[in-house]
Amino acid sequence: MEELKQKVYEANMLLPKYQLVTFTWGNVSEIDRKTGYFVIKPSGVEYDKLKPEDMVVMDLEGNKIEGEYNPSSDTPTHLEIYRGLPKVTGIVHTHSPWGTSWAQAGRGIPCYGTTHADYMYGEIPCVRNLTKEEIDEAYEKNTGVLIVDYFKEKEYMAMPAVLCKNHGVFTWGKDAHEAVHNAVVLEEVAKMAAQTEMINPDVKPAPQELQDKHYYRKHGPNAYYGQK
């Protein structure tokens, strides 16, 4: 657990490094699938005061196993995603500016090019608002339920990102570090997609064969990018 706390601490500290957060507007977690415990940032603690030992250890029933602080207020969302999407091992939540602007606009991000296709297969979806009943009953939990409902029958490791309407961004991956990596990709792709539409309001998504080529040169059995 000390090792995981260190890892999650380091992944959290990448959020300000990549300028994905202002103040405390973001959090990272990672789960140990053997024990079912996950480690998450404490709520409302500033990044420049954060220490590895401040990380909070939770179980999948929502019980705090270890930690001085309250866990992130978004903890029930992380928990639902870990329960419903079993291949997910790390999760990031941010209000990164361009991603959040798309979420506020209520639009998914079309795949306009290979930067996007290299990491995420197809349009990055924007899930609907929760109803008043869902908010009142259990806002953070139901945010996770909504995300899981959308993704559970899909190849969610090939689309490791979602926009929550009028709210912000969740990304995931095979560990906390990859989830942060995907959060950086999403912000860059969100910025370029908005600029693309500004330059050409009638633009169409990239051809499917180009999207396929880039995604599969980095993922799956025929990947040849990098040193693998």
Added chain:
Amino acid sequence: MEELKQKVYEANMLLPKYQLVTFTWGNVSEIDRKTGYFVIKPSGVEYDKLKPEDMVVMDLEGNKIEGEYNPSSDTPTHLEIYRGLPKVTGIVHTHSPWGTSWAQAGRGIPCYGTTHADYMYGEIPCVRNLTKEEIDEAYEKNTGVLIVDYFKEKEYMAMPAVLCKNHGVFTWGKDAHEAVHNAVVLEEVAKMAAQTEMINPDVKPAPQELQDKHYYRKHGPNAYYGQK
């Protein structure tokens, strides 16, 4: 007073840190409600030459109590706000770029998402231009009078920010530091709102129940965000 001067100095120095000011285009003050004295930045002094002892102490009649320099030329605006809005203890004025762009556009900033709703309840208002008579009579004072008139019957601690048409931004809080925090929030929210409209020109504000949820999970008796 020395302690307050130090606090106000530090709060002023956060403005360049958060890239809210160019040159000397901003100022921060905080009031000691017991004595009725407030401390404010001197006028036109560059941030990288500013020292705690340069801060100017004023009373609520506009008399300089202590200080070598002239106080900020916006001092009469701060003074009117302290007189008219008794819960305000710290005030910030900036020309931060996105906030000022909305002010120049003459539009309030709609609440498009939870980043906004977490800190400010509803649309951030843009108050009207002063008339020629109000400008000629007492420009800076009447800017404060206009702000107080707009807010005095409202829950102004739940909307700690205002745009002054064709001018810039004022924010406030329970101390100078919180007022700066709100100035950072406003700039981030202003940027994302403009980008949101660029991505979806027909966008509507966030649902009221979502705004309520986020505002009240951070404020008031039922707040549960953070470590309180």
Added chain:
Amino acid sequence: MEELKQKVYEANMLLPKYQLVTFTWGNVSEIDRKTGYFVIKPSGVEYDKLKPEDMVVMDLEGNKIEGEYNPSSDTPTHLEIYRGLPKVTGIVHTHSPWGTSWAQAGRGIPCYGTTHADYMYGEIPCVRNLTKEEIDEAYEKNTGVLIVDYFKEKEYMAMPAVLCKNHGVFTWGKDAHEAVHNAVVLEEVAKMAAQTEMINPDVKPAPQELQDKHYYRKHGPNAYYGQK
């Protein structure tokens, strides 16, 4: 002259500091009105290799008085401005991104707010393209002639900036440092004006009485901003 070379060197080094230039795309000069000599950056020398002794001394006939290097290729423009606008003592040329975008768009920058009015009185003009004949005859000189023709009967110290269509920006002031200051103001104002029109395409300039108030609280016999 050594002192002036040092001053002009320091003013040149502010251009990269304020992110107004990429590579060598800018230059600053200052004139000693007693001798009629002016000091200017050498042509095409990178900022991080620039030294005070590299500055070039010129007279108003275009003769090099001192210096190892060729002077900036824009030297004839500076020279014409010094000859035609006798109150100008420092000049800056940049391709700063937002100012240049307005110049490329062929539009003057309307005065949308007090940030602009604090330093520059009215719309920042965009002068026309030179004709083919003017370009072929003496491009850089005729750029200066065009600027002087536009400004010589006007209060050019109250509008110390001009856009050259499809080209870039010139600013001036009572010394090189003030000219750089005005170049920073222009870039900030240009950015905010574009954002203002993006937020409200039907926006109008700031009311004249507000422009007057801000300009004259900083300039002229009734100024009261700062420590003067």
Added chain:
Amino acid sequence: MEELKQKVYEANMLLPKYQLVTFTWGNVSEIDRKTGYFVIKPSGVEYDKLKPEDMVVMDLEGNKIEGEYNPSSDTPTHLEIYRGLPKVTGIVHTHSPWGTSWAQAGRGIPCYGTTHADYMYGEIPCVRNLTKEEIDEAYEKNTGVLIVDYFKEKEYMAMPAVLCKNHGVFTWGKDAHEAVHNAVVLEEVAKMAAQTEMINPDVKPAPQELQDKHYYRKHGPNAYYGQK
């Protein structure tokens, strides 16, 4: 070869310095025209871990001559350009945000001003998508073939840049360093062109005589910019 590896390493390290790349999204190569060997960045290695000895040496048949790592996955594109455009000695590929936004928009970048004309003569072209057959057969190689087909009968050293639709940017030059310089110019010009159209949707390219003047004052027998 050790010298060339050092040079190519240094040119690669300029990409993050000039903020042209996120993660590993870019690569630089340079060819030694005497031996026909070229040096290129290894695939998928992070910039902050890159060392000169990691560079990969290739011949123009696509054989690895030296190096521990796999070469950049874009190596076949570089190779085709070196074969087809014999004056090219250095090549850069990036996904720099503004250049990529134009590529995603499927539009060439019009020459709106002298910043562009100083380095690149005319509109920066955007080449078409590859067909499904071209992608399936040899994606990276055919990207190079397409670029060579477009440029081989043209003055390609006067237009050392191309956008690949829905993908990204390639630039070149007389060595790796100049190719990087052109990549920086392209990104700055791409940003300003988009902002220019935002400020004036009906804008036209700069007059031909102004483009000619700026290009030829820096290039060719009558150049007079700089210290040459």
